[in-house]
Amino acid sequence: MAVENVNFAAASRKALQDPQLRANFRRAMDGLVTKRAAQFADAKEWNGVRTLAASVRTRALAKLPELLEQLEANLTRNGIQVHWASTTDEANAIVLDIMRRNGATLAVKGKSMVSEEMHLNAFLEEHDIEVVEADLGEYIVQLDREMPSHIIMPAIHKNTKQIAQLFREKIKDAKYTEDVGELTDLARRVLRRKFATAGVGMSGVNVAVAETGTLCLVENEGNGRMCTTVPPVHIAFMGIEKVVEKLEDVAPILSILPRSATAQPITTYFNMISSPRKPGEKDGPREIHVVILDNGRSSIYEDEELRNTLRCIRCGACMNHCPVYTQVGGHAYQAPYPGPIGKILIPQIEGLERRGEMPHACTMCNACVEICPVKIPIVEIMGRLRTEAVKKGGHVKGAGARASAREDAAWKGWAAMYSSPLAYRMASALMAKLGNAAPASLPLLKEWTSARVKPRFAGRTLHEMARKKGIPDA
Template sequence: MSTFDTRAAAALADPILKTAVERTAGTAEAKRALAVAAFPDFDAARTRAAAIKDHVIAHLGAYLEQFEANAVAAGAQVHWAATADEACRIVIDICKASGARTVARSKSMLGEEIGLPHALAQAGIDRIETDLAEHIIQLADERPSHIIWPAMHKTREQVSALFKAKHRTPHEEETIAAMAESARRELRTRMLGADVGISGANFLIADTGAVCTVTNEGNAELSLVPPRVHIVTAGIEKIVPSMGHAVHMLRMLARSATGAALTQYTTFYAGPRRAGDRDGPEQMHIVLVDNGRTKMREEGLADMLRCIRCGACMNHCVVFRQIGGHAYGGTYPGPMGAVLTPALDGLAQSRDLVHACTLNGKCQQVCPVRIPLPTLLKGWREKSWREGLEPTSMRFGLGLWAWVAQRPALYRFGAGLAVRAMRLLGRGGWIERLPLAGGWTRHRAMPKPAARTFMDQYRQERGQ
């Protein structure tokens, strides 16, 4: 695989990507601001949401047992998976036992995390992605670039060209409505005729054994109710104690993700079809997946298990808005991905991600469950340093800086000299291509420094 630096450089050099990402993320940021402004005591609601998640994480075993008992009582079959491979094996075994040749899959980031699309392909099972954006990703043979809008990196023009190349009856008019109708023609019959439906879960309700899914298109309902078998894959942290707690979390999720008061389709499933029901699957299987979550709780990352996958942190992230999601390389992009990926894939393979952050704190300010993302990222950086994962050049450079910083007079002399030199370079425009600063100036101009150092300005202010 390419390095993060290589992926980021390619993303920064792609002007179309920047346009596509800014269209969606910018709109999401504006809509969230309006939704929050119209929500009385939103900060208090965030505090309550964080408390709900912290309580569940602290008593996770008890709530999981309660959920299992109630789900089984409702007629569902519950399976436990410690790893991604085990989760995929369980799903494939259920599909094979059902004689399934096609599965209709509703959008699920956990499915991406455990590699379920690849597992289905290797098993020879035809996968139908029912979410419009996931359908686009499947046609393009790409990975999602955002957890809410998987195809946000593509422009409308690119999607149009893709549909014309891949759809049996493509659109003729260059309108969004015509493209959506083209996708509907392509997907509707196939999803209704699928043997198995597979979904994720936004929340698992402990006291009823119900599963909650949230979509904007109704694709979950169409792909999970008609098939004979419904399979849910969910992380064990998705548990909430009761329906009341779920409703509170839903209010936070919708506003943070899309800026809406409530998502268009919010559905609760409790077991398979019962006598007298007009529709529903004959079997319902729930696969509860750990895949490192217990380890995260035990090793200081319990705060990250609060995450409800709203995507607000990446919509507001100054780095994500420049490079998009694919540059991060893992299943989860943005600030939450920079914290999760080292836990899932190992710090040695993803240490660059924990440095791909300005630590400005905007992600923490908008998180609906108050996850201290900058603090968690700093924790990864400290661990990377302790374990000797930082390159020699980094360790030498920081060591040299620390040596100078401990000698105030020398530090002030060096800072003053640097400011004067940079201002001289600025007179001839050389500052825009400052030597030894190619990582910055390759994609943006180096700003001219102030006339005086910070310490000079500070002394003057204090004197006044």
């Protein structure tokens, strides 16, 4: 893949100039933050379940190779076919092969972030296979040929009017309506026909249970159940990190995921799939395939600190609580995973040459760390990636790609001055007196003063005042 830098700054500028978009995100995120807090009003309960969920994920990662083998063995025993893919290209090829063997030209797909990573829809379309996104939000963004702007609420950037307009333009015989119930019915009608005729149904996997060989899916709409029950073939996508050891390990994740994601005690459906249709059963797919994708995860796994990234259960709460995401929305990140988790995951998958700026799109406010249901030290990892970006010889792909001699020299100068009491005392006294003369057009000051007045130097330092007032030095 050609390496091109992704320009987050330019994309976020565009987003900031769209008042409708900003209003949509501000309103939605404020609502989610408030509602989530109500779900976790009992601090003891929150701390307890959170610690438990984190320990389940940590234990799964500690045993990851064994659990993946056990999962494969149990899935196979249950009649589910397992496919491994190191890269997204391999994963796409596996899917195409399954589709062709089954003569399928239409697939319906429930939400799967891994399939977004794979750019599966575009790939299959190139091979004359139609893929219809069945989650309503995904369906909406697919109709508009966009990417999801949030991992849980893909169409959160659009308001009802925009969706009404879109449906009228893109759905045959659709009349314009801003009634959400009518719009939903419209999608229901279109998609029911697709469910009934698709040759393949696709889904993600929220949790895979090694002990029993079970694929678990959480959802509200029922499209996931449709995709995994009606078509004759089901293909499920999961990253290698999605496995847990025991069936009971599912319980804490199910307890904390929907509350963190959408502030519901539980989703409408929790769907546990352990086998294709058995003899005598009247529905369900005759074949189930699981595609287990690496795509850089085993490299993340190599580093003890970075490995924590893989604890993620994809609830999206970090996005909802991110003040930067709230301002610019998901599209600015130009990645399947936006927001805080995206800012640490995407640079590790795609490399720092292409994505080295992403960890800087963060004020390190720690709002995401505070609410992460599996205690991922997101901001620590953000800091680590900033370091890797400017320092050669690190672990992450493209380490050192963002090093700049000018920046290095500036920080070396800063360190020399601030680590020498004498140099600091002289320089700070000088800055305090003369700093205000610096023109606002200087680099950095120019950016600062785009929205603020210049910082005002006080004319004297605390060091000087303390000396004058006789504050003891030791």
